[in-house]
Amino acid sequence: MNDKTALITGISGQDGFYLSELLLSEGYRLHGIRRRSGSFPSSRVEHRPGNHGTPGVDVHLHVGDLLDPIGLRRIISEAQPTEVYNLAAQSHVHASFEDPIYTAQVVAMGTLNLLEALRDYRDGTGREVRFYQASSSEMFGKAREAPQNERTPLRPRNPYACAKVHAFWQTVTYREAYNLFTCNGILYNHESPRRGENYVTRKITRAAARIKLGLQEHLYLGNLDARRDWGFAGDYVRAMWLMLRQDEPEDYVVATGQTHSVRELLDEAFGLLDLDWHDYVRSDPRYIRPTEPTLLCGDASKARTQLGWRPTVTFAELVRMMVEADLQAAERDRTLTEAGYTV
Ligand code: NAP
Numbered sequence: 001m002n003d004k005t006a007l008i009t010g011i012s013g014q015d016g017f018y019l020s021e022l023l024l025s026e027g028y029r030l031h032g033i034r035r036r037s038g039s040f041p042s043s044r045v046e047h048r049p050g051n052h053g054t055p056g057v058d059v060h061l062h063v064g065d066l067l068d069p070i071g072l073r074r075i076i077s078e079a080q081p082t083e084v085y086n087l088a089a090q091s092h093v094h095a096s097f098e099d100p101i102y103t104a105q106v107v108a109m110g111t112l113n114l115l116e117a118l119r120d121y122r123d124g125t126g127r128e129v130r131f132y133q134a135s136s137s138e139m140f141g142k143a144r145e146a147p148q149n150e151r152t153p154l155r156p157r158n159p160y161a162c163a164k165v166h167a168f169w170q171t172v173t174y175r176e177a178y179n180l181f182t183c184n185g186i187l188y189n190h191e192s193p194r195r196g197e198n199y200v201t202r203k204i205t206r207a208a209a210r211i212k213l214g215l216q217e218h219l220y221l222g223n224l225d226a227r228r229d230w231g232f233a234g235d236y237v238r239a240m241w242l243m244l245r246q247d248e249p250e251d252y253v254v255a256t257g258q259t260h261s262v263r264e265l266l267d268e269a270f271g272l273l274d275l276d277w278h279d280y281v282r283s284d285p286r287y288i289r290p291t292e293p294t295l296l297c298g299d300a301s302k303a304r305t306q307l308g309w310r311p312t313v314t315f316a317e318l319v320r321m322m323v324e325a326d327l328q329a330a331e332r333d334r335t336l337t338e339a340g341y342t343v
């Protein structure tokens with residue numbers, strides 16, 4: 001594939017940011033889909049290279065929505081992508097209990113809209129397109145074994161995970177039925193300074209920084225005993241890209257293989273700022289979920305051997321990176337607050 005043109009749905013999200021950086025550094029022409037009502041212009045998209053005509057940087061942002069199949073077809077025929085990365089989703093698990101139908105529409109039907117548009121594009125033009133689907137460890141849900149790998153049965157435990165299971169099997173089906181090059185990356189939690197503020201890692205690192213600078217008094221959390229296999233988003237988008245570089249399309253688990261509890265995350269983040277989290281953290285039952293997965297811990301042996309992928313950032317390094325970024329942001333907020341602005 002000499003003509004490297006990628007289309008990213010969900011480009012304004014965390015992974016969209018890191019994947020854009022990677023693909024631009026690999027010399028891709030880049031097309032991204034952003035929602036009209038979404039976070040644009042915003043710091044999550046606006047700062048990106050190419051938006052303001054940076055010489056030598058080829059990025060085109062399209063207004064679109066996974067729920068608009070006609071718009072998707074128009075964007076695909078304009079972009080003529082050789083690779084499509086489907087990162088768009090209502091990706092918050094707790095929110096999916098509150099908005100199950102919307103979550104299913106975006107995550108399940110949205111993915112199907114995209115696959116159908118790609119199948120017709122390929123059949124109509126004869127151009128091959130490779131497709132990455134952002135599948136999730138949440139699909140393993142009530143797993144009976146840990147660590148999980150590509151052969152572990154899917155037992156989803158929340159509306160988000162059920163919708164991801166639908167999208168997962170559609171991605172497999174389009175590979176087997178229509179000979180499309182489609183891959184599922186079954187990714188475990190991956191975080192970064194660009195993580196949304198309502199996911200537990202970022203909620204904690206941001207609060208720790210703001211408490212340190214006197215901008216916040218308390219932090220309200222749910223289940224502190226929950227454990228996750230947390231890695232760095234910058235590492236994980238590399239695995240996505242590597243999957244589409246293989247001769248055959250397959251599905252891969254991407255994980256660190258190590259888990260930590262929310263308590264350990266608190267120890268690490270507050271400890272970096274010489275704070276004792278017990279003095280600040282309060283329990284709020286609103287953040288407790290109706291169900292939690294059993295132990296989600298990934299076995300990424302296949303990604304290691306076939307893709308040559310491995311994580312480069314440890315849990316402690318990840319938390320440090322996030323705390324440092326949030327401390328800088330909090331310092332900016334404090335300066336603005338002291339100057340009389342509301343932040
Ligand atoms: P994220 O930060 O929540 O980004 C999701 C993106 O999807 C945002 O850009 C959002 O746009 C966009 N979006 C939402 N609904 C849309 C719609 N109807 N049409 C078009 N775009 C829409 O998620 P992330 O952490 O980058 O994750 C990327 C993908 O990987 C998601 O599919 C997620 O479910 C999956 N995943 C994530 C993890 C993880 O730990 N991060 C693990 C496994 C799988 P707005 O900015 O307009 O809201």
Ligand code: F7E
Pocket residue numbers: 091092093094135136137138187188189190198199200201203220221222223224226227228262287288289292
């Ligand atoms: O929760 C517990 C919560 O919302 C992690 C998404 O990217 O990864 C993410 O889903 C744990 C849960 O991520 C709070 O109960 C306690 O056990 O950061 P989270 P998630 O649900 O694991 C998967 C792989 C995805 O695919 C998703 O798209 O932390 N927890 N107290 C809390 N969680 C939140 N959000 N807020 C709390 O106050």
